[in-house]
Structures are given as structure tokens and as C-alpha cells.
Amino acid sequence: MRLEQQTFTYIIVGAGSAGCVVANRLSKNPNNTVLLIEAGGKDTYPWIHIPVGYFKTMHNPKTDWCFQTEKDPGLNNRSIKWPRGKVLGGSSSLNGLLYIRGQAADYDHWRQLGNDGWSYESVLPYFKKAEDQERGQDEFHGSGGPLKVSNIRTHRAICDAYIDAAEEIGIPRNDDFNGHEQEGAGYFQLTSHNGRRCSSAVAYLNPIKHRKNLTIVTKALVHKVILKNGRATGVELSFGKNSTQVIHSNNEIVLSAGAIGSPHILQLSGIGDPQHLQSVNIPAKHNLPGVGQNLRDHLQVRAVYKTKQKNTLNDEVNNPIKKMMMGIEYALFRTGPLTMGASQVGIFARTHPSLEVPDVQFHFQPLSSDNPGEGLHNFSAFTSSVCQLRPESQGQVLAASTNPQDYPKIHPNYLQSEIDQQVTLAGMKLSRQLAHSKALSPHIAEEYDPGPHVQTDEELLEHARNTANTIYHPVGTCKMGTDPMAVVDDRLRVRGIKGLRVADASIMPTLVSGNTNAPAIMIGEKAADMILDDA
Template sequence: MQKRYDYIVIGAGSAGCAVANRLSENGRYTVALLEAGNRDLNPWIHVPVGYFKTMGNPATDWCYKTKACAGLNGRSIPWPRGKVLGGSSSINGLLYVRGQAQDFDDWANLGNEGWQWDQVLPYFKRSEDWQGKTSDLRGEGGPLTVSETRVSRPVIDAWLDAAQNCGYPANEDYNGVDQEGVGLYQLTAKKGRRCSSAVAYLNPARGRANLTIITRACVEKLILEGQRVTGVQLANQQLHANKEVILSAGAIGSPQLLMVSGIGSSEELNPHKIAIVKELPGVGQNLQDHLQARPIFKCASSTINTEISSWFKQGLIGLEYLLKRTGPMTMAASLGTGFLKTHLSPERPDIQFHIQPFSADSPAEGPHKFDAFTASVLQMRPGSAGHLSLVSDRFSDHPDIHPNYLATKLDQQTIVAGIKIARDISKQAPLNGLVTEEYSPGSSVGDDDDDSILNWARSTATTIYHPTGTCKMGQDDMAVVDAQLKVHGIEGLRVADASIMPIITSGNTNAPAIMIGEKVAAMILEESVNV
């Protein structure tokens, strides 16, 4: 195995796969892509509904868990993160959401030149092979297939109609001109199979002589000479970079690796006797995530709950998928969506719905025995932010995750407003003709009792798997990387993944993470030509 490469990319997730593909594309540079997990050979990875089998599975998931959170009434909750080629794009719900144009303009307004909407849009388009209606705002011919949903259910159609009867507009492309409105989700899938970042970016690049993909390669530390990163330390060998190391290990892995390598705050490093190479107090801070509350409504309409209630029914569904690549097994984590404004945000949508034709008290227990749908709702731009803390100087020891959910009054008011909107839509025609009972929160939680609604959310809400922000981009004292994603005060090192987001994007984070990978690769290549 070659021990020296021009570029070393740590982490083969949503961003890392894009970086490795683009840096090796012209054949001029040698690139090593390191992934702590295995190859994406598990067949459930490639079946859209396979996330039920891959989340919580230590063969494909880091299986993180938060510390007890006061905002969740003292609960600790699982935080799945992909540990396999493709990273979380191999185990997520396949939903493709760019976010709002204002998200990226806000990043630029914080001093991050080059990150405003009109400057990131070309990288979204470059990544996409959009299978829907042609638009100047959508990409065609890119590596990542983005398609419209292939599954429908009457209760989802009824929810969309009821939302419009509540006054919310229809929107056939929330990734187009305007995000606001209700419609069906777009997903990273091609002909009934998942299109992960690994499928999109690595499969076409595997034959390149200048790209080396190494799995089961967990980086223990960065190698530094003074304040320059020159390589990485694996369990039994070192790899060296002629030019740069690009850290794409995600919102938990990237800051943890920086800290165990001596880049972080003395408050975090000193207790573990880690020599400080660069004092950067923002490493592991600014942790943001989307918290979902999950109202559930029993209904008189067929849902996945009863459609898979016997081995015979499951067999028929499996046979349809094998023969046609259609049916429930092609379903993403949600079908219907709404990007809506509450009274707290009249200028732009602040809540997002994930409407699912199934329900469960917990994934481990499986779906309910009765027909029901879930109207999951989240606040898109929470003000609450948490942090990570080291437990040792070893990367193999998971850090403590403090999500700090629902810590601000606005966050509390917004989640309550979202739950009320879910209830209002359920009472509108034609959905009210299908809903037989509100299962959860239920009639014991009054619609005029905000404290009880909030307490229900604290007791039941969970992550929707979007941790971001822990190596934030900016120029302030808590920033970790600059607008070129170079780590402040450290040479030869960039971070490129969702951890660099100074503010979480309005919606699911896989698409922005891939865009970040595309953009940083372009910046690196442009800089290498000018050197």
C-alpha cells in the first residue's frame, strides 16, 4: 500500500465521497479516502426502507447516544450516524432538501465570502441528476440521482389536500424557486434503489489508479509538524499527505478528531493531558440539530402498519420489489412534506413536516397493530445549541453529546405551534373523514394548554438525525474554519462536512453536506492550479 498521497480524505460520508471523486477526477493527484466502517455490501443499505435494518446496527452505525437532556425531561436518546461507505447517506431516510436560499445568504452575511445562495447553487446543480420537471434551478447529468417519490397512499394525499384547505400553498418543487408549501418529498434514489454518496461518487471512480479507498481505517490522530498537518495516524501505520488532509468525519467525528489531536479548547484538552497545538475554543461547540415531535393519528385508511401485519403480506411486498422495484420497499422515510410558517416567523417557513403512512411508539417495537399515520414536525432553525465533550484522549471512546434541545423560549413556542398546526390540519376535509382518533398526544393534552403540549414534546420528541455546526465556519472567536474551510491557525487541513455550518440549514442536511463536498473540492483544485 502506498503510504504517501497528495490528498487524504478522512471519512467516506456525504461530503467525503464527493471530495474524493472530484479531487481524483483529472488524474493529476493521488487521493486516499479513509473510512472507519466497512464497504457498503449489506443489501439493506441499497433498499430504500433498509434504514430500519441499518440504524442501530453497529456494523453500519456508530450508535452514538446523547447524555441526559434537561429539555427532554432528562431523557437520553440514540443519535445514529453512518459508519460505512456513504456514511449517513447510506442509512438515512433518502430525503433530499437543499434548504432555503436565505440560509446560505445568512452564512455569507456572517463574513463567509462565497457562500451566498447564488454561489452555492452551481454546486447543488453540479451534484444532481434531477429526474423531475426541467428547471434552470435543477441539475441534470450529475452523479447524484434525485427523483420524485414512487409510492402513494390515500392518507398522504388527504393530508396534502387538508393542508391546502387550511390555507397552506401547494409546492411541486420545494427545491426550486421557493421552499414554502406542501407536497411530496424528493429522494436520493434511482430505479427503486438508494443512491448514496458512495453509489453516486465512488462507484464511477473505483477504476481510477490515482484513487485509493481504504475501509476499516479508523484515524486515531492527525500527524502535525508544528502547526501543519502532514498526515494521519491509523492503528498500525501512518499515511502522509503531500498537499492537504480533508477532514470529513461528520459533526461528531470531525471535532473529536481535532480535539484528540490537540486542536481545541484548553478546557476540553487539559483534563485528558492532550498537548495543545492550537487553542480553538469553538471546536465541538455550536452543536445544532432538528428535534421532531411526532403526533400520531389513527385512521380509516390503509397504512404500512397493517399492510405488513403478516409474513404473507410481507412476502408479497418483497416479491413486488424483487420483480418490479416498486411498492412499499421503495419508500423513503416520509412521503408528504410541508415547509410552513408559524405565527412566530411571518417572513419565511420555520417548521417542516414529515408525513409518514405508518406509526410506532419506537422503531424497535415495530409499527402499531392499527392503521395510523405520523405527522412529524420540527423547527428548522432552532436557537438552542449544545456541545461535545471528550471522555478521553482516544478517538475510539465516543464523546459525550449534550444536545441542549428546547433551551430557548422561541424553540419551545415553535414546537408547540407546529404540534397545533398538525392538529388543525387533521380536522380539515378531506383528512377529517379518515382520522378516527388522535392517538398521540391524545385528548388528555388540551389544545389550549401550551404547557401540557410542550411537556408531551419534551417526553416524546427525538432527533431527526441532522447534527451540524461543531466546526463552524466564520471569522469570530468561536469559528473553527474560514470561508475556504481551512482550520484557523493550522496549515494543510480543511474540514468539509455538516460540522462547518454556522447555522443549520432549513431542512434535511444530506444535500447541503454533498454541496459542501463539491464546493471545497472546487476550491482546492482552483488553489492548486494557482500555486
């Protein structure tokens, strides 16, 4: 396959959470010709659209890049899997559907770092613009936007007990983590509609994919950005094993390939730290040492508790009749376990009373397995995982060679910081405090993981190093800012290069306090407005 049209007003690389948004908004003007390039395929795999289908899409090369980290010293030299969406919708087509924006203080901090227009007051209108909130419009929420945000469609007694346990130990109830306050315990909302996933491809591409000025190509790998006299003029790409082709832009190129893809493409283009580029035989064209640096991610430590009653998803999945009934219920009513997101109940809590805002997040699931995305245990159990919201530890993403098909090397550097270790320990202890509450303990038969033999701080931290995993929120590798390591400015323009922007989670200077899909979509909305304003 080759593209017949050679030149576009805008080229967008990556049809993920942000890229679909940018393509929608830029192509609204019929005078703009827009090319959206996706390395993965179309989102036709049925499991993408069934909320619980992330069990089938993660670690599946049909839909997932299937990245793996380098051996990480903070995890006792383990290499772990890093799922990233490789399909229309990107990671929004295989994530856990949880709609969380983070704290107002996160965005105010971005503004304090010198990024004009990124305070909470400035970004809130973009969250609202994107949103079609099932509960309706108010001070914090929008209705009528492309992205459907819905209440969960299934409740369980064990989930209610978990919320009661939080309240018992002093964590307030909270029915809206994206409202006035994030702190508290309650049910998550999901990016779903009528029991089906609302990915950014479903929300932003499906309604407009037949626009004559929008070209969407799939299974096309971008090799690099073409630079000429300090300006981005086009991209080199290939379809499968076919020869490469150069497509030109007469206005701007937008990288929305994510926290792994965007810095990798910049490095392949000769934009980055000259010393690193030369070490892998890439000719250095523009000195930007922050490319691929400042990698941050949420690290989750899971606790699994066996339950006394057979009231968890494990029991239903392992019973052929109940499993069949789940499918029938979903087919007839779009309700039941198949509508579940990655977690049902969340808690945002402070590990110390002196803190002004929550520093840990819990994800509660009425199910358990040895690893997320793998089969469920053959006993009744629930999982309570905890992650530190604002880790200090920073890693890097580094191109491994000149070959665009060679995956970059991912070094997360988890638990590098002493503070990260202490907050992780405090979160693990808080997890046990919840389990020992009067509300939850009657449901628990025993602690399965980490198990009662793990008690001291040293043992708990060692358990975290041996078992903790990503919660799939990498950001920061093309960070926005004014310091020497910033890759883009507050208009998301790549510093020192004309006609090139980055619009995805890689531009986050620091990690937001929660799940990253909603913020990535907000970034897409804001980026599109800035591109159109600057035009």
C-alpha cells in the first residue's frame, strides 16, 4: 500500500487517546486536510468494545505493542510487561475504562513550573468540553461532549463493605472523584455507554471518519520526522514490509504516539541527547537532552484476600453455568460482570494526616489472579491494590538502534527515591488496616498475598520489589516546561523546531494523581485549540 495524496495540512502520528481528539478537531474545518497515522490495526476485534475485554486485549499482539522494561534494580532486577495500545484508540481501547482526572493541585503545579494556560482553572473547560456525563452538567462536568462517562452497571456486597471499611478508618465517602474533592472512597465512573467501551476512537473518530478531508491509515509505522532548515516538513513511514514513503505537511506535524512512541520517533529523527544518539548510530540533528527522560509511572502493589462467601467474580468465571449466564445477561441487557472496568471501587487517601491532599490510590476488584490479564484464581477472593500517586523516581526511554522496528529500551527506575519507598510501605499498611476493619474482616477468610508471614518494613518493601507491577500510566518523556530538560513549551511546540508538536501523556511535567486516560484526552482537546489558534 502507498498513500496517493502526498501533502496534508496536518499530519498526526498515533490514533490513541489524544491523537483521535486532535484529528477530530483539526478536520472540522473543511479547508484543513488531515492525515492520521496509526501503527496498529482497526478496532474491529470484538473484545475491545466489551468493557471486561481488557483481559483479552492486553498482552495480545493484535492490539498491544507488548513492550517490556529492562531489568529494573528497584524491582530486584525484574523485567515487567508494559502494555500499550497498538490499535485505533490506542491505550483507550484496552485500558480499564476508569475516568479519573487527578487533583486540581496537579495542574496548578504545572502552571507553577512556568507552563502558562495549564492551571486547573485553565484545563477544566477542556475536561468539560470532552465529557458527556451521565449525571448531567454542573460546575465540574460537561454534557454533550464526545466522551461518554457513566456510572458502573453492577454492584456487589463486597464492594459496599470495602467502602464501609474506608469510612470506618476515617476516609470519607466520595461519589465523585472528579468534583470538588478527590479524597474519599466510592465507585468509579467509566468511559462506557450502554455497557460498551467508549474509547477515544469510538468517541472522536467514529462520528467523523467519513469526512472527505480526513485520511485515516492503519498498520503504518512512522520511521522518523523529516527535518529541513530547522523545520519539520514531513514523515517517513512504511506499510508492513513495503518500501518507505515520505508524506509532507505544509503546516504542522503532531506526535501523539504516547509516552513510549513519541520520544522514540523524536530520537529516530535525530532529536535528543547527541551523546545517546551517536551511541546508537543515529545522526544528531537537534540537541534536546530531555527527550526520553523524566519517565514516570504508577507502581501498584496488590493484596489478595480469600473470602468466606462465594461472591466474587472468580466463582462466576470458574462455574460454567454462571459463566454462560454472564454472557446471556450482557447480550440481553448490557449489564452484569462483563460491563466491569478494571476496578469497581476506588479510594484516594492520605498516608499521613499532615498531608494536604491524598498521596495514594486504591483500586478494588472483586476478583483475583496471579497477574493482571491472566486467568482468575480457582478460589473466592478480592484484590486491593495501592499505588503512590506522585512518585519522585524518574526513568528513561532510549532508542536502541536506527531501526524503527527495534523497540526502545524502557528503564522505569521504580522505587529509586526514599520517599517512594516510604509512601509505598504506608500504602501497604493502610491496605491491611482496611482488611482488619469491622466492616470488611467478616468477609475475609485469610490474607493470600502477601500473606501473614510478611510483617516488617523490610519484608513488606522486599515483597513490593518482588511483585509490584505497573498500573499502566507512563508519562513525562517529552515534558513541557522552561528548564533545560523540557522538550516542548507550553504551546506543546518542540523546542527549537518549527512545525512540530507533541500532544499526548508524554508532555506531562509530573504525573497526575490518578489514572491518565482522561488527562490525555484533555491534552488532545487543548492541543487542537492551540494549533487552530496559532494557525
